[in-house]
Amino acid sequence: MNLEQSIVFSGTIFAQLVDDELVLLDMESEKYFGLNEVGTSIWQAMQENKKLQDVYEVLLEEYDVTPEVLKEELMSFVASMSDAGLITLED
Numbered sequence: 001m002n003l004e005q006s007i008v009f010s011g012t013i014f015a016q017l018v019d020d021e022l023v024l025l026d027m028e029s030e031k032y033f034g035l036n037e038v039g040t041s042i043w044q045a046m047q048e049n050k051k052l053q054d055v056y057e058v059l060l061e062e063y064d065v066t067p068e069v070l071k072e073e074l075m076s077f078v079a080s081m082s083d084a085g086l087i088t089l090e091d
Contacts, residue, residue, distance in 0.1 A: 001075055001078065003051075003053040003056055003071070004053060006090045007051075007052065007089060008050075008090055010026065012027040013026055021034060021039075022034075022035040026086060029085065038063075039077065042055070042059065042074065045062075046078075046087070052078065056071065059074065
């Protein structure tokens with residue numbers, strides 16, 4: 001996984017914003033996923049910017065965090081979303 005990859009969302013996801021948190025439902029597996037405020041921000045940045053590098057740059061401007069920590073956290077989030085089948089990555 002690297003920042004040059006693009007994000008492809010599963011076509012079976014329903015997302016609903018509840019207060020400041022996002023609830024995702026994978027219609028295929030019927031599993032729910034709750035994202036906290038930061039996870040919601042990452043998900044929304046991914047929706048608006050299909051390339052991980054662009055998502056990274058948007059989040060770097062939004063949060064007061066070192067580039068290294070942000071990259072680690074972003075990659076961890078992307079890996080968990082990929083493992084859950086909510087997204088795939090393309091070169």
